[in-house]
Amino acid sequence: MTTQTATQKSLVVKVEGVTKVYGVGETAVHALRGVSLEIEQGEFVAIMGASGSGKSTLMNILGCLDIPTQGDYWIRNLNVAELDEEQLSVVRSQLIGFVFQSFNLIPRTTAANNVELPLAYQGISLHKRRERAREALASVGLADRGGHEPHELSGGQQQRVAIARALVTKPAMLLADEPTGALDTQSTKEILELLHEINRSGATVIVITHEEEVARAARRMIRLRDGYVVEDVKWVA
Amino acid sequence: MGGLGLREVWRFAWRGITANRMRSSLTVLGVLIGVSSVIVLTAVGTGSAVSVQQSIQKLGTNSITVSALGGGRFSRSANSNAKQLTISDATALNDPVKAPDVKSAAPVLQANGVSCTYGNLSSSPQSVIGTWPSYFEAANSPVSAGTYWTSDDVVAGRPVVVIGTTVASDLFGTDSPLNQVIRCHGQSVTVVGVMKTKGTTGFQDGDSIVIAPITFIQRSMSGYGSISSIQVEANSATTTTAAMDEVTAIMDAQHKIKAGGSADYRVLNQASILASSNQSGHTLTVLLGIVAAISLLVGGIGITNIMLVSVTERTREIGIRKAIGAPKIAILSQFLIEAMLLSLLGGLSGVLLGVGISHFTILGVKPVVSLSSVLLAFIVSALIGLIFGGWPANRAASLRPIEALRYE
Numbered sequence: 001m002t003t004q005t006a007t008q009k010s011l012v013v014k015v016e017g018v019t020k021v022y023g024v025g026e027t028a029v030h031a032l033r034g035v036s037l038e039i040e041q042g043e044f045v046a047i048m049g050a051s052g053s054g055k056s057t058l059m060n061i062l063g064c065l066d067i068p069t070q071g072d073y074w075i076r077n078l079n080v081a082e083l084d085e086e087q088l089s090v091v092r093s094q095l096i097g098f099v100f101q102s103f104n105l106i107p108r109t110t111a112a113n114n115v116e117l118p119l120a121y122q123g124i125s126l127h128k129r130r131e132r133a134r135e136a137l138a139s140v141g142l143a144d145r146g147g148h149e150p151h152e153l154s155g156g157q158q159q160r161v162a163i164a165r166a167l168v169t170k171p172a173m174l175l176a177d178e179p180t181g182a183l184d185t186q187s188t189k190e191i192l193e194l195l196h197e198i199n200r201s202g203a204t205v206i207v208i209t210h211e212e213e214v215a216r217a218a219r220r221m222i223r224l225r226d227g228y229v230v231e232d233v234k235w236v237a
Numbered sequence: 238m239g240g241l242g243l244r245e246v247w248r249f250a251w252r253g254i255t256a257n258r259m260r261s262s263l264t265v266l267g268v269l270i271g272v273s274s275v276i277v278l279t280a281v282g283t284g285s286a287v288s289v290q291q292s293i294q295k296l297g298t299n300s301i302t303v304s305a306l307g308g309g310r311f312s313r314s315a316n317s318n319a320k321q322l323t324i325s326d327a328t329a330l331n332d333p334v335k336a337p338d339v340k341s342a343a344p345v346l347q348a349n350g351v352s353c354t355y356g357n358l359s360s361s362p363q364s365v366i367g368t369w370p371s372y373f374e375a376a377n378s379p380v381s382a383g384t385y386w387t388s389d390d391v392v393a394g395r396p397v398v399v400i401g402t403t404v405a406s407d408l409f410g411t412d413s414p415l416n417q418v419i420r421c422h423g424q425s426v427t428v429v430g431v432m433k434t435k436g437t438t439g440f441q442d443g444d445s446i447v448i449a450p451i452t453f454i455q456r457s458m459s460g461y462g463s464i465s466s467i468q469v470e471a472n473s474a475t476t477t478t479a480a481m482d483e484v485t486a487i488m489d490a491q492h493k494i495k496a497g498g499s500a501d502y503r504v505l506n507q508a509s510i511l512a513s514s515n516q517s518g519h520t521l522t523v524l525l526g527i528v529a530a531i532s533l534l535v536g537g538i539g540i541t542n543i544m545l546v547s548v549t550e551r552t553r554e555i556g557i558r559k560a561i562g563a564p565k566i567a568i569l570s571q572f573l574i575e576a577m578l579l580s581l582l583g584g585l586s587g588v589l590l591g592v593g594i595s596h597f598t599i600l601g602v603k604p605v606v607s608l609s610s611v612l613l614a615f616i617v618s619a620l621i622g623l624i625f626g627g628w629p630a631n632r633a634a635s636l637r638p639i640e641a642l643r644y645e
Binding site (some may be wrong): 059060063065079085086089090092093094096098100104105106110117118120121122153164166169 | 553556557562567638642
């Protein structure tokens with residue numbers, strides 16, 4: 001991982017004046033109208049907002065899945081606008097861990113192989129990969145489920161496999177998009193507990209959600225409305 | 238940068254293929270049919286060309302045939318000015334001074350509609366000919382049993398014959414026909430020899446033949462008119478062309494044809510027949526090859542189709558892979574290898590099937606598999622995977638992760 005320089009302190013994310021416009025002319029949709037924010041190493045941030053507030057767009061930009069129309073985005077000390085597609089895939093591979101609402105595990109592929117996959121794309125040897133995948137699965141409490149395919153696991157278990165897959169590369173930040181949106185109350189509690197634990201061990205966690213309960217689990221809340229940041233509060237857990 | 242092991246990509250590709258076995262095997266089947274038909278059809282083409290060549294070669298490459306234009310004895314009306322061939326033409330060609338490259342020339346008189354009997358068995362030879370003893374050498378027709386009749390027999394017009402193996406088995410079965418007396422066209426004739434087996438060319442059975450002294454045929458069957466053709470033998474294969482020129486010069490003199498005038502006879506050499514049959518054999522092979530290539534192309538389109546379906550079906554999976562850091566090259570090679578595996582599986586099994594089928598006789602032709610057609614079919618099948626799989630693979634690799642993830 002990139003080393004921190006003194007001037008950049010421990011910033012993981014720096015977003016400055018980012019706008020995102022879909023389409024052109026009269027049908028253009030302004031998803032983000034100028035968002036600026038900084039997230040430091042080790043923070044647990046919830047990005048909140050109703051649907052249409054631009055939170056999913058912000059999440060896609062933070063995850064390097066989409067590029068801003070205007071404005072700058074630095075992840076660690078890398079200006080994302082200057083990266084080509086090849087380099088973006090390296091950023092996604094090394095610095096970002098994704099967790100999706102619909103789990104997005106690869107079907108017909110065992111939990112262990114799903115967790116291994118990001119390491120495979122990093123070119124890490126089979127032996128090391130197996131070991132790290134096993135560790136990651138153990139850390140989410142699924143040490144004995146490595147041989148199961150996604151359809152053999154419950155929703156909560158699938159999401160934990162997805163979290164293990166996101167963590168296995170030891171990314172700069174964990175980016176979770178409505179991670180509990182498809183789960184029951186009990187599983188939601190477990191997943192939030194797990195995210196807490198991950199954050200306590202030093203990882204930066206960013207959760208996109210529209211649920212107050214999920215946001216309360218974090219230690220900082222950024223609220224978006226109509227493409228603007230309207231609230232940014234921190235509290236001590 | 239994207240240092241994904243090749244083995245990894247192969248594993249992903251293999252999983253993609255095995256995930257939908259039925260679809261994959263049908264795609265493989267398309268290529269299999271294409272590849273095996275290329276191999277079998279070109280083998281049949283080559284095989285038929287080879288068999289025609291072999292039967293022509295049996296006739297002898299240094300033999301020259303002189304025949305009358307205008308259709309021979311029974312169609313004089315076709316060319317009223319045309320002179321028929323005569324025995325004196327044949328005699329003139331046996332001239333060591335004017336025709337030093339001609340070893341021998343023998344008149345051939347064909348008797349039509351003759352059948353032969355022995356006891357209550359009968360045979361209808363495709364040709365009954367009268368000639369001179371030199372015919373046997375000129376037509377490359379040695380005997381396998383007994384001997385052939387001599388010049389003495391010609392002079393005396395003796396009723397002696399050499400028969401082909403088909404006639405021999407028709408009349409005598411497995412018994413020896415030597416020195417037996419058979420009846421042909423109401424005449425009693427003695428069998429003195431049996432020709433070596435020559436084989437069949439199309440409908441022409443080279444062994445359904447009776448050969449007698451020309452004087453005997455003239456006296457008992459056809460009368461003393463013109464002859465059907467003259468069988469000339471050159472000294473060697475290399476002097477055949479020179480011999481043909483000499484034959485033409487003598488025949489022009491015999492038939493009083495002025496320089497530049499059109500001849501009323503034709504001089505044909507086996508080598509020229511061989512060349513033209515090579516040509517037609519080649520045409521046949523190419524034609525069959527094209528038919529087969531089309532089916533290979535259809536197999537290729539099948540691969541494109543299935544890969545496009547596969548890419549569409551797995552759009553979301555591609556999105557996930559990209560989101561967790563798969564570089565473009567990894568997605569591209571995964572789908573390319575998948576297409577290549579399909580086409581190579583088809584190619585390999587197609588080669589096995591094609592070579593297997595070519596061991597059987599097809600439509601009376603013994604196929605001859607050429608290594609080049611096997612290699613070509615195999616390489617083309619691999620290329621098909623690359624080319625026809627390339628487009629869908631590139632489409633998959635170029636998908637934007639954000640759109641691929643949203644795809645339902």
